[in-house]
Amino acid sequence: MAHSEPRQTRPLSVMPMRHPGRHGPVQKAKDFKGTARRLMGRLRSHAAAIVAVLLLALAGTLFSIIGPKILGSATTTIFSGLTSSLEGRDGIDFSRVGSILSSLALLYVASSLAMFGQGFIMSTVTQHISKALRKEVTDKIHRMHLSSFDKTTHGDILSRVTNDIDTLGQNLSQGLVQVLVSMVTMGGVLIMMLSISWMMTLVTLVILPLSVLVISRIVAASQKYFVQQQKTLGELNGQVEEIYSGHAVVKAFGAEQQVIGRFEETNATLYESAWKSQFLSSLMMPVMQGIGDVGYVLIALLGGALAIRGAISIGDIQAFIQYMRNFTHPIAQVAQVTNLLQSTVAAAERVFEFLDGEEESDEGAHVLPHVVRGDVSFSNVRFGYDAEHTVIGGFTAEVKSGMKVAIVGPTGAGKTTMVKLLMRFYDLQGGMIRIDGHDIASLSRKNLRSLFGMVLQDAWLFNGTIRENIRYGNLSATDDEVEEAAKAARIDHFIHTLPDGYRMVVNEESSNISQGQRQLITIARAILADPSILILDEATSSVDTRTEVLIQEAMDHLMARRTSFIIAHRLSTIRNADLIVVMHHGDIIEQGTHEQLLAKGGFYTDLYSAQFEHSEVGDIPSSD
Numbered sequence: 001m002a003h004s005e006p007r008q009t010r011p012l013s014v015m016p017m018r019h020p021g022r023h024g025p026v027q028k029a030k031d032f033k034g035t036a037r038r039l040m041g042r043l044r045s046h047a048a049a050i051v052a053v054l055l056l057a058l059a060g061t062l063f064s065i066i067g068p069k070i071l072g073s074a075t076t077t078i079f080s081g082l083t084s085s086l087e088g089r090d091g092i093d094f095s096r097v098g099s100i101l102s103s104l105a106l107l108y109v110a111s112s113l114a115m116f117g118q119g120f121i122m123s124t125v126t127q128h129i130s131k132a133l134r135k136e137v138t139d140k141i142h143r144m145h146l147s148s149f150d151k152t153t154h155g156d157i158l159s160r161v162t163n164d165i166d167t168l169g170q171n172l173s174q175g176l177v178q179v180l181v182s183m184v185t186m187g188g189v190l191i192m193m194l195s196i197s198w199m200m201t202l203v204t205l206v207i208l209p210l211s212v213l214v215i216s217r218i219v220a221a222s223q224k225y226f227v228q229q230q231k232t233l234g235e236l237n238g239q240v241e242e243i244y245s246g247h248a249v250v251k252a253f254g255a256e257q258q259v260i261g262r263f264e265e266t267n268a269t270l271y272e273s274a275w276k277s278q279f280l281s282s283l284m285m286p287v288m289q290g291i292g293d294v295g296y297v298l299i300a301l302l303g304g305a306l307a308i309r310g311a312i313s314i315g316d317i318q319a320f321i322q323y324m325r326n327f328t329h330p331i332a333q334v335a336q337v338t339n340l341l342q343s344t345v346a347a348a349e350r351v352f353e354f355l356d357g358e359e360e361s362d363e364g365a366h367v368l369p370h371v372v373r374g375d376v377s378f379s380n381v382r383f384g385y386d387a388e389h390t391v392i393g394g395f396t397a398e399v400k401s402g403m404k405v406a407i408v409g410p411t412g413a414g415k416t417t418m419v420k421l422l423m424r425f426y427d428l429q430g431g432m433i434r435i436d437g438h439d440i441a442s443l444s445r446k447n448l449r450s451l452f453g454m455v456l457q458d459a460w461l462f463n464g465t466i467r468e469n470i471r472y473g474n475l476s477a478t479d480d481e482v483e484e485a486a487k488a489a490r491i492d493h494f495i496h497t498l499p500d501g502y503r504m505v506v507n508e509e510s511s512n513i514s515q516g517q518r519q520l521i522t523i524a525r526a527i528l529a530d531p532s533i534l535i536l537d538e539a540t541s542s543v544d545t546r547t548e549v550l551i552q553e554a555m556d557h558l559m560a561r562r563t564s565f566i567i568a569h570r571l572s573t574i575r576n577a578d579l580i581v582v583m584h585h586g587d588i589i590e591q592g593t594h595e596q597l598l599a600k601g602g603f604y605t606d607l608y609s610a611q612f613e614h615s616e617v618g619d620i621p622s623s624d
Contacts, residue, residue, distance in 0.1 A: 027580040034623050036341075039172075042132075046125045053118045055127070057180050060114030063107050064187040066194050068326070070107065072319030074100040121347060125175050128170035136355055137161050143359045144391070145426045159234035160354050169229070171344040178337045184329035189327045196316045196323075199308060200299050204324055207295045214510055215288050218280050219338050225277035226343040230269040237261055277343075292325060299324055325395045360424075366442045371438050372451055372532045374401040375565030381422055381431035390419050395431070399579065404559055406566045408572035408607065409583035415567045418583075419535050424566070425447055435533070455533030455555070459518035461510045466495055467502040469521055473529035480527060489524035491517065491555040516550070523554045534564040578605065 043050055049467040074097050083093030199236060243250060243259050250259055303317040314322075316472050379397040392414045407415045420426055422433060424445050433440045440448055453473070461469045470482045477485075481500070486492040494517060498504045510518050526534065536555060552573060568574045576593045582590035582597065582604045590602050598603040 015462075031349070032345055035345050037353060038352060039168075039345070039348050040131050041178075042124070046128065049121050049125050049204050053122050053177060054180060056114045056118035057177050060111045060118065061181050061184045062171075062188060062529075063111035063114065065185065065192060065326070067104060067107055067111070068319045068322040068593070069192055070100060070104045072313075073320070074104070075314070075318050076313045076315030085297070107238055114476055118177055122177050126169045126173040129172065130165050133165050133168065133351055134161055137351065139359070140355055140359075145358050145360050146420070148357055154238065156234040156238045157354070158241060159237040160350050163233055163237070164350045166231060167347040168344055168351065171347075175337045175340040175459075178333055178340075182333045182337070186327060189323045189330075193320060193323045193327065196320050197303075197307070200302055201321055203298050203302060204295060204327060206292060207298075210520045211288060211291050214291070215284060215334075218283055218287070219342075222277050222280035223342045225273045225280070226272040227346045229270065229277055230343065230346045232266060232273055236263075236266050236270055239266055252367045270412035279449070282527075288329070292329075295324060296321060300351060301494060309322055309546045315378055327335060360445055364440055367447050368438060368451065369438065374533050375399065375434075375436050376533070376563060377434040377437075378418075378431070379434070380431040381421065381428060381433060382424065383417065386427075392421070393585075395583075395588060397581055397588060397591065399565075401563055402561055404564045404566065404567055404574075404576070405577040406577035406579060406580045407583060408568060408571060408574070408604070410607075413583040413585065416537060419537060419565060419567065420536070423452055423454075451532045453526035453558075454535045454537070455519070455522050455526050455558075456537050459510070459515070459522045461506050461518055461521060463506065463508045463572060465500075465503050465505055466498075466521060469506060470524045470528060473525035473527070477528050485524045485528040486521075488527050488557050489520050490550045491520035491524055491554075494520075518555060520550065523558060527554075527558050532562065534559055535567075536564065537567045571611055582607075 033253065077097050077100065078092055140156070162323070188203070191394055193204065239259075239262060243263070249254055261403060299321060300317075303312065303320060306312045307317060309315060376397075376399040378395050378397045379384075381392055382390065383392040385388040395418065397405075407418060409415055417426075421428060422440075424440055427441070435443075435448075435451065467482055471477050473485070474481070479502075483492060486495060486502075495502055495504075506513060513521075536559075566574055566577065575578060577594065579591060580594060580597055582602075584603060590597055590600065590604050592600070598608065
């Protein structure tokens with residue numbers, strides 16, 4: 001099966017960029033409720049585990065709530081024993097105290113085990129969800145329309161796969177259980193406080209609205225900064241990826257200060273939003289502690305007065321103060337969890353937004369065999385990357401099986417665009433392209449692209465062995481078939497001169513082999529794929545003359561008996577083409593053989609003469 005070459009990292013821009021959110025209003029989550037419901041839907045498939053988590057959290061919380069009451073009983077027993085001893089009666093009943101403390105220890109152990117169990121299960125559930133989301137995002141990338149990558153930086157996509165999904169998993173693991181524990185704790189503690197003294201409970205509840213008011217203000221202030229933090233982090237990742245992949249260009253143009261300035265601006269925005277969100281979030285505990293301290297003073301005064309009157313025991317005062325702390329602490333925890341949920345929803349929205357992005361339609365019903373004749377017909381093809389700017393206008397051509405068709409023209413003429421349309425990287429806005437009489441729009445994209453082999457100007461190799469890179473053209477090929485393809489591509493001899501031969505690992509940037517060697521490996525890959533139709537896009541534009549000869553020999557072997565489309569700027573390499581199509585401003589202005597076009601003395605003659613006169617340069621700029 002043939003494989004088209006994956007899209008390359010887009011060129012680094014050395015122009016400064018404006019970043020949204022730096023000087024304007026910060027965007028909030030577009031649909032908080034909808035995203036939250038969708039996120040909860042992800043948890044339904046783990047309903048049994050979630051129920052187990054809830055039960056364990058409930059049990060652990062109830063165990064911890066009962067603890068202070070039992071401890072208060074121990075305190076009361078000790079105090080009563082001391083009082084009796086001073087009055088000349090029996091002293092402290094240590095056996096009863098020991099029994100109470102043993103029960104308390106068992107209770108706390110059970111609480112700890114329950115909390116451990118719920119933490120383990122919840123972590124497992126959230127990691128399963130994160131794993132599934134990462135897979136969905138990765139699968140989505142392979143289904144996305146090529147135009148989507150023109151609008152989104154690679155770093156931003158990477159941030160959604162890593163940072164946003166990690167934020168989602170970590171916050172879900174902490175947040176959901178914490179909400180439940182806090183709610184149950186507040187309800188249970190309130191009941192226990194009422195059982196001790198309704199008057200002291202009333203004092204505690206008077207303080208509660210003040211806590212809620214302060215916390216709600218802090219949450220409202222921090223929400224927008226959490227959203228901005230996630231958004232800016234994606235921008236920063238995009239810049240880092242762009243600068244790293246284009247570091248040679250940055251150095252060549254002396255643009256280090258410019259890209260550093262861009263990075264520092266975005267980094268400052270991230271620092272500002274992260275600092276504000278974390279600072280505001282961290283205010284909650286000190287504020288709650290301060291309000292709680294005021295409550296402790298009031299409860300101590302009131303409890304002392306009640307104890308003097310004999311309304312409550314000393315142990316009850318101790319238990320109540322513990323319950324009061326356990327009552328106000330969950331309020332701050334809920335507020336912090338609210339911040340976590342804001343961050344979670346912001347991250348989830350970015351992930352879901354990506355998953356909801358436009359995909360390539362693939363409703364084609366017809367399936368062509370792997371080997372076709374290779375007749376290609378272009379009928380009044382029209383296309384523009386947007387509705388206002390037409391790139392191809394009225395392209396018409398007939399290509400017969402086995403023909404070598406060269407597409408030439410100045411920069412921006414639409415040459416590479418025609419190839420992208422042929423492989424349905426983009427859909428036509430008008431006209432029709434047929435292969436063996438079948439409209440390509442009626443074919444599935446997978447079936448259509450299996451007919452093609454492609455060799456690009458920018459040879460793409462992945463981090464792996466040379467053998468693996470060649471086998472990418474046909475994953476089921478044997479080692480012998482891989483080596484035969486390498487021989488046909490004139491690269492076998494070079495490979496054998498390497499220390500590890502075919503087992504040599506190509507690094508991520510493919511910088512440990514030359515440009516020409518990379519090109520020959522991609523040609524070997526295309527030979528192994530054995531496509532019916534071949535596309536060569538500027539395959540010899542970046543190599544020396546000797547390597548060009550090798551590449552030309554390999555391409556001649558590859559193009560034998562195949563319909564071939566050759567995008568070329570070195571016109572000397574396409575003299576023997578069966579048809580040369582000259583494009584200008586998206587239209588075919590001339591077509592014919594090399595000799596026929598020279599005889600016409602038209603635009604092609606001007607291009608050819610310009611190259612002959614500037615033979616030291618040898619080509620025309622090759623970007624479309």
